[in-house]
Amino acid sequence: MEISGSKYCHSGCSMDKEELKQETEKLVQEFLDGNTQAFNRLVLLYQTKIYHLALNFVKSTVEAEDLAQDVFITVYRALPRLREKSKFSSWLYQIAINHCRNRYKKLNRRGFFNSISLDDDETYIQVKSDGNPEKSLQRQDTIKLVRSTIDSMGKAEREIILLRDLQELSYDEISDILDIPLGTVKSKLNRARTSLKDRLKKIYQDL
Amino acid sequence: MNCRHCQELFSLYFDKEIDQQSRSLLKAHIEACRHCKMEWQAFSSTVEFLHNIPMQKVPPGFLAGIHAKLEQQTRWSRMKGWVIGTGERKVAMSTAFAMLVVGFATASLMQVLPVTQSGNESGDQTASLSIKSPATQQAPMMVADNTTVGNDENQAYYPGIPMLSEYEGKAKTSLDQFAMVPRRQAEPRTPAVNFVSTSTSNMSSSYLNEPLSSLSRRDQVPVIKPDLQITIHTSANDEHVETIRQIMHSPHWRTSIYNNDTLLLSVPAGNFDILHQICCTRKTSFSPDYVRTSRFLSPKRLLTVAVKLD
Numbered sequence: 001m002e003i004s005g006s007k008y009c010h011s012g013c014s015m016d017k018e019e020l021k022q023e024t025e026k027l028v029q030e031f032l033d034g035n036t037q038a039f040n041r042l043v044l045l046y047q048t049k050i051y052h053l054a055l056n057f058v059k060s061t062v063e064a065e066d067l068a069q070d071v072f073i074t075v076y077r078a079l080p081r082l083r084e085k086s087k088f089s090s091w092l093y094q095i096a097i098n099h100c101r102n103r104y105k106k107l108n109r110r111g112f113f114n115s116i117s118l119d120d121d122e123t124y125i126q127v128k129s130d131g132n133p134e135k136s137l138q139r140q141d142t143i144k145l146v147r148s149t150i151d152s153m154g155k156a157e158r159e160i161i162l163l164r165d166l167q168e169l170s171y172d173e174i175s176d177i178l179d180i181p182l183g184t185v186k187s188k189l190n191r192a193r194t195s196l197k198d199r200l201k202k203i204y205q206d207l
Numbered sequence: 208m209n210c211r212h213c214q215e216l217f218s219l220y221f222d223k224e225i226d227q228q229s230r231s232l233l234k235a236h237i238e239a240c241r242h243c244k245m246e247w248q249a250f251s252s253t254v255e256f257l258h259n260i261p262m263q264k265v266p267p268g269f270l271a272g273i274h275a276k277l278e279q280q281t282r283w284s285r286m287k288g289w290v291i292g293t294g295e296r297k298v299a300m301s302t303a304f305a306m307l308v309v310g311f312a313t314a315s316l317m318q319v320l321p322v323t324q325s326g327n328e329s330g331d332q333t334a335s336l337s338i339k340s341p342a343t344q345q346a347p348m349m350v351a352d353n354t355t356v357g358n359d360e361n362q363a364y365y366p367g368i369p370m371l372s373e374y375e376g377k378a379k380t381s382l383d384q385f386a387m388v389p390r391r392q393a394e395p396r397t398p399a400v401n402f403v404s405t406s407t408s409n410m411s412s413s414y415l416n417e418p419l420s421s422l423s424r425r426d427q428v429p430v431i432k433p434d435l436q437i438t439i440h441t442s443a444n445d446e447h448v449e450t451i452r453q454i455m456h457s458p459h460w461r462t463s464i465y466n467n468d469t470l471l472l473s474v475p476a477g478n479f480d481i482l483h484q485i486c487c488t489r490k491t492s493f494s495p496d497y498v499r500t501s502r503f504l505s506p507k508r509l510l511t512v513a514v515k516l517d
Contacts, residue, residue: 043270051269052262065266069273076277143260146253165257171224190218197246197253 017170020045021089028085039079043072046089049167050096056147056162057100058107067103071096090176093169097159097177149199157192164189208236213243217250431471433513434505436494437486440517446489447516453485454514470514479503479510486514 015023024045030038050071055064074095082091107113150158163169163177174189175182213236219225220233237244441447454470455462459478465471474482483498493499503510 047265047269048262051265069276072273073276193218193254197250200253201249
């Protein structure tokens with residue numbers, strides 16, 4: 001499985017946040033006016049983010065694909081009921097987080113996470129080689145270590161780190177998605193990041 | 208600014224979400240405090256590393272997969288719609304369901320409703336009997352009458368064993384004392400019979416003549432129509448007891464107790480003469496009356512004879 005070097009690798013990757021927001025609002029309106037092609041464009045804009053979020057929850061590319069598709073199907077059906085068109089992104093992430101939580105619970109009950117390994121090539125991200133195999137391998141190991149550390153954190157801490165540091169959402173958006181006050185977002189994020197830093201520090205000290 | 212406060216602001220400082228004054232204070236503290244400087248370096252490198260983790264591309268066919276799933280779900284919901292039905296079919300389905308419910312309700316009601324006896328009773332009689340409660344319906348045999356048993360409510364009964372000690376001292380002997388009393392205590396019955404019966408003078412006789420019906424098929428017993436009725440008129444208690452004993456213990460017929468003062472005998476036609484002999488030794492009246500003098504003729508092998516003690 002290959003990976004792009006840049007953070008935004010989808011068709012909307014060249015846009016900055018404001019452009020993305022305007023484009024989204026336009027597409028949502030078009031979809032509500034009956035243009036189903038607008039939905040395809042919306043999927044292309046957000047598919048990588050949602051897929052990546054799903055992958056961070058379920059660890060398996062197959063499950064993540066299925067989960068992300070389910071998220072967009074829910075969006076397709078529920079979009080006509082969305083009141084604030086400007087908050088599409090937060091609403092989409094809310095749906096995605098709920099789907100991820102439910103799927104995670106379901107898979108966890110089945111013992112799915114006991115049977116997969118982070119070292120399995122099929123289940124996790126492979127970093128594309130940039131010409132220096134040794135450095136690439138080292139970086140890949142670090143990513144795995146960081147990911148497993150995030151996985152070992154509490155549910156709330158993990159979610160806030162995923163949304164802020166892996167999805168790069170704003171504090172306001174996180175507040176909307178998780179339905180918690182802005183101040184709580186700030187304090188929780190600081191606690192989560194500090195916790196991750198301490199855990200990683202401990203791991204590196206032990207190594 | 209102390210170290211704790213400083214480290215609480217790391218996140219905001221990293222995201223540049225902090226006001227200018229706090230920013231400069233924090234910066235100054237980090238420069239001055241070695242511990243906080245190290246913590247900040249670890250903090251910022253961790254978060255920076257997270258920001259640099261690349262996103263993975265979606266697998267090919269992701270969008271097509273969404274449309275395939277949507278199509279599949281639409282087909283499924285169309286099938287569901289067909290089963291549940293829309294428009295006229297919906298009405299038809301619900302009507303059919305309602306009819307089914309009504310059918311079941313009627314069927315179960317039929318089980319509960321009184322079933323009238325087919326026979327030679329008049330319609331009025333049948334109607335009046337059909338409102339009897341199950342409590343009025345005593346089985347013709349095995350009746351325990353608490354009023355005649357006496358005050359001893361803890362009286363133990365054993366099937367088939369007559370309790371002579373119980374009735375010998377009493378003025379009036381009752382057949383109940385010979386009865387095979389069921390272990391289950393029978394319900395009081397007299398008021399219900401009075402309610403149905405229009406006669407007050409000869410109640411037990413009218414009760415005997417009335418067919419029994421029940422509100423439930425389960426409790427229903429066949430109506431007993433004796434072929435003939437013998438009434439034994441005795442006044443002395445000892446004689447009364449002796450007659451009962453003689454009739455009940457005879458091996459020539461089967462005896463059961465119909466009610467308070469009536470025995471119901473199932474007499475083989477050949478043995479009727481023996482019963483006739485026993486009865487004729489007492490003051491007896493027969494119904495039909497000719498039986499006293501001539502033989503009762505019947506095509507039946509077993510005669511049903513009601514012996515009533517007066």
